Amino acid sequence: MSNDAGAPGNAEKPAVLVVDDERPLLDVFSAALSGAFDVTAVMSAREAEFALHKRAFKVLIADHLMPGGNGMNLLVRAREEFPHMQRILVTGYMKPEMLMRSVNEAALFRYLLKPVALAELVKVVHDAAKAHDASVAVAAQ
Structure with missing residues (x-):
């Protein structure tokens, strides 16, 4: 599978995936991003x-705590399978040592x-x- 999210046809808006189990927050994030991005929520x-x-x-973009699997595990798996895709974790609370481990394991952007300022x-x-585009460009050289 290609990681070239900038292929012809969707070059005008970068594709972004937002994951959150809270529908109101998902809707707010999607609305805030949809002007500049092709958002899948x-x-x-x-x-x-x-x-x-x-x-x-x-x-x-993944919320940290969700029923049926946490966002951190999702981001770690995504790093392994889609290395150029940039990963952002949204969290309500995390201990500093857990946060540093998470940043390293998932190679978070x-x-x-x-509350996140839109x-x-x-x-x-x-x-x-x-950063995604730069990563793809370096890999192509």
Whole structure:
């Protein structure tokens, strides 16, 4: 499967996958990002796994704690399978040592603490999409 989320046809908006089990938060994040990104929103790690195998995404944003599988495990698996895709963890609370381990294990682009400022979310996702493109460009050389 190709990791080229910038293929012709969707080059105008980078593809972003957002995973959160809280529908109101998922809706707010999707609305904030949809102006600049092609957003796919799902409510579980299982749905995210299906989405990841249907199309390529430049950025994966996952909530940390969700029923039926946590976002951190999803991000670690995504790192292994889609190394160029940038990973962002959203969390309400994490101990500093757990956070550092998580950043290292999933090679996170960033983590965001709840409540997330929407302007910060949009900026971080823009930066992550650029990092994806740079990673793909370096790998192609």
